Amino acid sequence: MKIPFDTSSILRRFSYGERMHPARDWFMLLAAALILVLASVVWNVWLLTKVERGETIGTQAPVQGFEAAPIDSVRAIFEKRKAEELRYRQEYRFVDPSLPGG
Numbered sequence: 001m002k003i004p005f006d007t008s009s010i011l012r013r014f015s016y017g018e019r020m021h022p023a024r025d026w027f028m029l030l031a032a033a034l035i036l037v038l039a040s041v042v043w044n045v046w047l048l049t050k051v052e053r054g055e056t057i058g059t060q061a062p063v064q065g066f067e068a069a070p071i072d073s074v075r076a077i078f079e080k081r082k083a084e085e086l087r088y089r090q091e092y093r094f095v096d097p098s099l100p101g102g
Contacts, residue, residue, distance in 0.1 A: 047057060 011045060
């Protein structure tokens with residue numbers, strides 16, 4: 001099968017060349033990185049201003065009812081732990097057997 005156009009002439013345009021140019025390559029790499037960082041900053045500032053105005057980002061899922069039961073159960077667990085810690089500090093007495101007279 002014959003290729004309808006000559007690809008070698010196109011590839012020669014994009015070739016690196018005979019000499020190496022490390023300084024140019026580093027500057028191109030730094031320029032590309034700087035462009036990506038600036039694009040990221042612009043994107044994030046745009047999103048921040050959108051959120052500050054109260055707009056939604058993307059599609060918003062329907063809001064379902066808020067259940068307080070899981071939060072209350074966790075809060076009760078922490079209250080029990082706090083009460084037990086208080087008992088360890090005030091009520092319980094421990095004797096250290098390694099000390100003389102203990």
